[in-house]
Amino acid sequence: MTNHDPDAALLAKAETLTEALPYLQRYAGKTFVVKYGGHAMGDPERQRDFAEDMVLLKAVGINPVVVHGGGPQIGAMLKRLGVESQFVNGLRVTDRETAQIAEMVLAGSINKEIVSWISAAGGRAVGISGKDAGLVIAEKIQGREADPLKGIERHVDLGFVGEPVAVDPRLIESLCADGIIPVIAPVAIGLDGHTYNINADTMAGAIAARLGASRFFLLTDVAGVLDKQGELMTDLNPARIAELRSDGTISGGMIPKLETCVNAVEAGVDAAVILDGRVPHGMLLEIFTKQGAGTLVRR
Numbered sequence: 589m590t591n592h593d594p595d596a597a598l599l600a601k602a603e604t605l606t607e608a609l610p611y612l613q614r615y616a617g618k619t620f621v622v623k624y625g626g627h628a629m630g631d632p633e634r635q636r637d638f639a640e641d642m643v644l645l646k647a648v649g650i651n652p653v654v655v656h657g658g659g660p661q662i663g664a665m666l667k668r669l670g671v672e673s674q675f676v677n678g679l680r681v682t683d684r685e686t687a688q689i690a691e692m693v694l695a696g697s698i699n700k701e702i703v704s705w706i707s708a709a710g711g712r713a714v715g716i717s718g719k720d721a722g723l724v725i726a727e728k729i730q731g732r733e734a735d736p737l738k739g740i741e742r743h744v745d746l747g748f749v750g751e752p753v754a755v756d757p758r759l760i761e762s763l764c765a766d767g768i769i770p771v772i773a774p775v776a777i778g779l780d781g782h783t784y785n786i787n788a789d790t791m792a793g794a795i796a797a798r799l800g801a802s803r804f805f806l807l808t809d810v811a812g813v814l815d816k817q818g819e820l821m822t823d824l825n826p827a828r829i830a831e832l833r834s835d836g837t838i839s840g841g842m843i844p845k846l847e848t849c850v851n852a853v854e855a856g857v858d859a860a861v862i863l864d865g866r867v868p869h870g871m872l873l874e875i876f877t878k879q880g881a882g883t884l885v886r887r
């Protein structure tokens with residue numbers, strides 16, 4: 589090696605940057621909605637990685653919009669307060685007290701924590717919930733559950749569990765235009781004036797659809813959607829997802845996750861990606877390199 593030969597490791601770094609160039613050009617000015625699940629919020633190092641990724645996206649001209657969950661954190665708080673909680677098809681049955689606690693955890697502690705991480709990474713973030721500036725209007729969900737005895741679905745009352753029926757994107761758009769990363773908690777006011785707890789995947793999907801996002805990322809605690817053998821399925825479409833649901837391959841929290849992906853891509857989002865949020869910078873590799881990560885859902 590002469591003095592003029594670059595170090596191989598440095599060269600590889602430069603190559604990574606040039607490999608990113610077409611993606612940087614393609615995505616500049618586009619909006620990416622990132623759903624940050626409660627299970628994906630690992631230790632402080634992972635939290636810092638996530639915040640750095642958001643700040644990096646913003647720095648290269650992409651508009652990240654974060655919608656976060658916090659299911660495990662709500663569960664821990666309910667347990668501390670001695671309140672029982674149960675899920676039906678991945679949705680938490682939410683009575684009035686649970687709705688208050690969910691709002692406290694989601695729009696209070698978690699929302700502000702994420703804002704602090706982004707701030708520590710050098711970005712500017714504003715933490716809001718679906719309640720702010722009429723961002724999301726919710727409607728009560730009619731819950732359904734399989735009746736194992738009769739082999740049919742029956743209605744269940746999920747309480748104050750809502751789904752978005754209207755999204756007013758103006759607040760998000762003005763924050764993005766001002767160089768700010770919006771961080772959104774999945775709580776909204778219903779048409780009836782009550783506070784509704786909304787599954788964070790559903791909330792994020794509705795926002796991604798309304799914003800016409802280029803990409804919708806769902807960061808969770810699995811590599812993506814796994815088949816019955818536990819192997820990663822890298823590409824899915826709505827028809828295949830319907831099959832996976834009916835043959836029982838997907839269950840629990842993966843049900844609302846895939847439903848929301850289908851709704852988002854059918855509403856015009858280019859692609860949704862479910863990936864492991866605990867893998868350091870996995871989202872950056874997915875966006876800026878040829879290497880894919882997780883499960884890509886397209887029409």
Ligand SMILES: Nc1ncnc2c1ncn2[C@@H]1O[C@H](COP(=O)(O)OP(=O)(O)O)[C@@H](O)[C@H]1O
Nearest residue numbers: 625626627808809810813814837838839841842
């Ligand atoms: N086929 C499947 N592939 C991957 N995960 C699945 C599947 N079926 C059910 N799951 C469950 O879905 C979970 C992800 O949903 P959830 O717990 O709601 O995550 P998050 O809190 O990130 O939204 C996984 O950890 C796994 O337990």
Ligand SMILES: CC(=O)N[C@@H](CCC(=O)OP(=O)(O)O)C(=O)O
Nearest residue numbers: 625626657658659679680787788
């Ligand atoms: C109705 C409903 O189930 N709401 C969720 C909201 C939080 C959430 O979805 O958080 P994750 O993304 O971390 O699962 C809940 O109460 O747990």
